[in-house]
């Protein structure tokens with residue numbers, strides 16, 4: 001083991017295993033996760049890491065091992081595929097959940113065990129605006145079929161992931177049967193026998209290469225009436241239409257995947273922090289004091305400033321992900337029972353946190369890559385591949401700006417309810433005080449109060465202020481004679497800013513609440529330091545907001561920076577231990593820089609030597625191209 005990394009692991013001030021257990025949701029979950037990883041994947045003779053693993057093998061293995069719990073399936077898959085994207089991930093995260101939530105019982109029993117499918121909602125002309133989808137579904141009572149048709153070039157289904165050119169069970173959304181409704185159809189096309197279908201691949205992408213994203217053009221294709229997913233809405237044989245309790249129930253799968261993405265952003269950021277911080281512990285470069293040995297780059301304050309706030313953010317997002325999934329499970333359970341009362345809040349929370357966490361993680365991955373210098377740009381670091389696979393999450397499953405505006409819609413509605421004298425509950429209950437809170441400079445002490453609870457309050461006041469400013473912008477636009485829609489559009493910068501601040505407050509609050517639950521003193525102390533760092537770093541990035549909200553004075557601004565530097569120094573001794581607690585296996589990270597043993601250089605040389613380009617001492621291209629050319633000179 002590299003001596004630097006060995007030294008970093010001495011004198012731990014907290015029990016790493018206990019922190020890993022907290023991340024997993026308990027010691028038993030940690031043990032089960034490791035059993036799946038070590039026994040069922042790494043020690044499986046059928047599993048040969050590094051060769052393209054086959055999906056059928058994985059599916060048969062899941063059945064052989066009786067793994068059906070979604071979290072355990074995810075543990076198995078993440079070990080099986082590493083940091084790469086799996087070919088049919090969409091089957092698990094969109095196709096199956098849609099069948100689970102939108103099929104009636106007969107359809108469920110008929111289809112769920114049998115098929116692998118994709119989710120074809122987006123069209124060439126519309127991905128965000130679902131009410132603009134153009135694919136039509138026309139019911140023919142005479143034949144009890146729907147006639148599916150792509151009337152325009154922009155209505156061609158575009159992007160469905162995992163589109164298998166041979167067999168295409170798919171769920172797609174089509175033109176509403178009435179103004180605001182969409183219906184999901186399951187249609188298994190066995191291609192050669194099905195005329196009227198034009199299918200293909202949309203071509204090379206920025207990345208996401210394991211997934212073949214396709215297109216599908218329908219020319220009056222007929223499918224049985226029974227293929228409409230009829231849990232919430234039905235078309236009867238006579239063509240009559242039974243409306244769902246809410247037209248937004250059809251959007252349920254997107255809410256589910258957005259809820260999952262929050263935690264995934266934390267996982268991806270934790271992977272990158274593991275790579276960059278371990279590498280920064282073994283990389284020596286330049287000098288701090290002339291004539292002395294080159295220091296570990298992790299001892300540079302700027303390197304700590306790049307990486308430690310991201311380390312804190314990774315923990316924050318992992319805890320936010322746990323909260324989001326718990327909230328999703330609770331509210332979707334109520335929805336299943338017909339209680340839709342919290343559906344708007346679930347949508348607003350999942351949409352905002354999906355955007356907030358993916359935007360932050362997306363930037364963070366690049367900071368981690370660049371903090372590793374040239375070797376960060378090598379594929380051996382795994383960081384370029386992680387970035388390329390993660391970055392589309394800012395676009396798909398709800399384009400981030402649009403998602404932030406959906407959250408803003410909920411915040412404005414809540415603000416209007418407070419103005420009308422209503423008492424709010426839930427995530428927006430802080431708006432109840434917005435009227436009674438004096439927005440003038442708060443009587444804050446000359447010394448910045450660093451208590452975590454105080455910091456949460458300051459973020460709450462910041463969010464409330466920005467919600468009020470956005471509402472006032474809309475009111476001012478209306479007062480200038482703008483219609484409601486234009487008043488909204490002319491305030492969308494403020495609305496996104498308000499949603500971002502709301503999400504930032506929510507994430508810090510979840511982090512603080514999680515820290516409060518930690519009983520082990522050592523783990524509590526180090527997590528409290530990280531939560532402080534997360535809060536103070538955000539205050540440094542958005543100082544203007546806190547000044548404008550009157551919760552920070554100009555005289556206190558220097559103490560924010562001073563406090564930040566102190567927290568970076570406080571985290572330094574525990575940095576490697578904190579990434580060890582994420583418990584990412586070398587085989588899954590697949591990063592020469594992020595190895596647990598820190599033996600980066602030896603591994604990098606081996607990695608380079610194993611390149612196909614180095615199979616022969618002299619590359620064949622010399623003999624094929626250069627030597628003949630030289631002979632002619």
Ligand SMILES: CC(C)(COP(=O)(O)OP(=O)(O)OC[C@H]1O[C@@H](n2cnc3c(N)ncnc32)[C@H](O)[C@@H]1OP(=O)(O)O)[C@@H](O)C(=O)NCCC(=O)NCCSC(=O)/C=C/CC(=O)O
Pocket residue numbers: 089090093094119121122127128129130131161248251252254255257343344347396397398399402406409410413
């Ligand atoms: C942007 C959306 C949400 C707009 O939907 P729309 O029907 O136009 O609603 P409005 O904006 O007019 O709002 C009306 C009303 O409905 C509420 N609402 C909207 N969505 C939901 C929801 N999911 N749950 C509950 N309530 C909802 C909204 O809050 C309003 O309520 P009011 O009380 O304020 O009136 C919609 O068009 C949308 O979701 N667009 C994004 C499409 C998307 O996510 N596509 C993903 C395709 S699959 C994919 O990307 C796969 C990627 C690969 C992979 O994941 O591997």
Ligand SMILES: Cc1cc2nc3c(=O)[nH]c(=O)nc-3n(C[C@H](O)[C@H](O)[C@H](O)COP(=O)(O)OP(=O)(O)OC[C@H]3O[C@@H](n4cnc5c(N)ncnc54)[C@H](O)[C@@H]3O)c2cc1C
Pocket residue numbers: 090119120121122125126127128129158159160161208213392395396397398399400401402405
């Ligand atoms: C890798 C990848 C995989 C995908 N897989 C699938 C799949 O399997 N199945 C599927 O159905 N789809 C899939 N998609 C499509 C994806 O869901 C859409 O691309 C996404 O929903 C964004 O929609 P859009 O492309 O129409 O972007 P647009 O909405 O056209 O976005 C373009 C710009 O317009 C802005 N904009 C749009 N509306 C508003 C508004 N109301 N207010 C302010 N600004 C606005 C956006 O902020 C953005 O800046 C995939 C996409 C990618 C990149």
